[in-house]
Amino acid sequence: MLVSESILRQLGTLEEIDLSPIHEECMGSDDLLAELITLYEKNALEFIGIGKICLQTTDFYQMGLAAHKMKAGLAMMQTYSLHSIVVQIENCCKNDRDAKHLQFLFDCFTVEYPLVKTAIDDAFKKLQKQ
Amino acid sequence: MQKKRLLLAEDDELLASLLNFRLQKGGYEVSLSADGKQVKEYLSRYTPDIIISDIMMPYFSGIELIAYVRQELNLNIPIIIISSAGNEENVLNAFELGANDFISKPVSPSELLVRVARELNKT
Numbered sequence: 001m002l003v004s005e006s007i008l009r010q011l012g013t014l015e016e017i018d019l020s021p022i023h024e025e026c027m028g029s030d031d032l033l034a035e036l037i038t039l040y041e042k043n044a045l046e047f048i049g050i051g052k053i054c055l056q057t058t059d060f061y062q063m064g065l066a067a068h069k070m071k072a073g074l075a076m077m078q079t080y081s082l083h084s085i086v087v088q089i090e091n092c093c094k095n096d097r098d099a100k101h102l103q104f105l106f107d108c109f110t111v112e113y114p115l116v117k118t119a120i121d122d123a124f125k126k127l128q129k130q
Numbered sequence: 131m132q133k134k135r136l137l138l139a140e141d142d143e144l145l146a147s148l149l150n151f152r153l154q155k156g157g158y159e160v161s162l163s164a165d166g167k168q169v170k171e172y173l174s175r176y177t178p179d180i181i182i183s184d185i186m187m188p189y190f191s192g193i194e195l196i197a198y199v200r201q202e203l204n205l206n207i208p209i210i211i212i213s214s215a216g217n218e219e220n221v222l223n224a225f226e227l228g229a230n231d232f233i234s235k236p237v238s239p240s241e242l243l244v245r246v247a248r249e250l251n252k253t
Contacts, residue, residue: 036148073145
């Protein structure tokens with residue numbers, strides 16, 4: 001188990017996700033919300049892919065750009081734990097440029113993401129039952 | 131009544147899908163462009179009634195888009211810029227080049243609809 005995974009599990013950072021605001025923006029359309037969740041997951045997986053490459057090549061610029069692009073979607077889907085990590089990744093790429101810290105933050109993201117994905121799926125099921 | 135034509139230039143599919151849905155429901159004919167090449171291609175064929183554009187896009191930024199529309203195409207159609215927090219310098223550039231309005235991410239579709247209607251009422 002990674003150090004960051006152990007920390008996250010101990011802290012129990014995972015919040016419950018409330019999809020009702022975004023569902024309202026979708027005017028109650030379950031189909032659109034399902035599509036947005038799929039795109040959200042695609043973006044997160046792309047970010048993980050880009051992140052792995054950028055960390056290998058120490059490309060702070062591309063990593064910062066990818067983090068910047070991710071922020072809006074994370075906020076839109078009310079996934080604030082991931083949003084907070086991504087904001088720190090962007091700051092690290094712009095200011096500190098500390099590869100070790102960046103790796104730590106990226107590990108936090110990759111550990112947190114599956115937990116968030118499960119929480120989103122649960123929240124969507126809950127919403128559909130209402 | 132003919133629908134107003136709107137060009138939405140946004141490379142984030144997630145945001146573009148939601149905005150496209152809400153703008154169409156709001157009665158607009160929406161054309162989506164995911165990058166600068168598609169924007170130029172669209173503008174070479176059509177003139178929209180309004181443009182909504184992200185600042186950071188592949189090939190052709192929102193800033194370059196404003197300059198292109200105002201200086202090369204010489205069009206006076208309203209342009210609303212979408213930008214993330216921390217991009218204040220770009221937003222100032224956008225206004226200097228002729229952007230009409232600005233909305234920050236995460237974008238509230240309801241707010242955007244009000245801003246689009248307001249800009250179109252001015253024309």
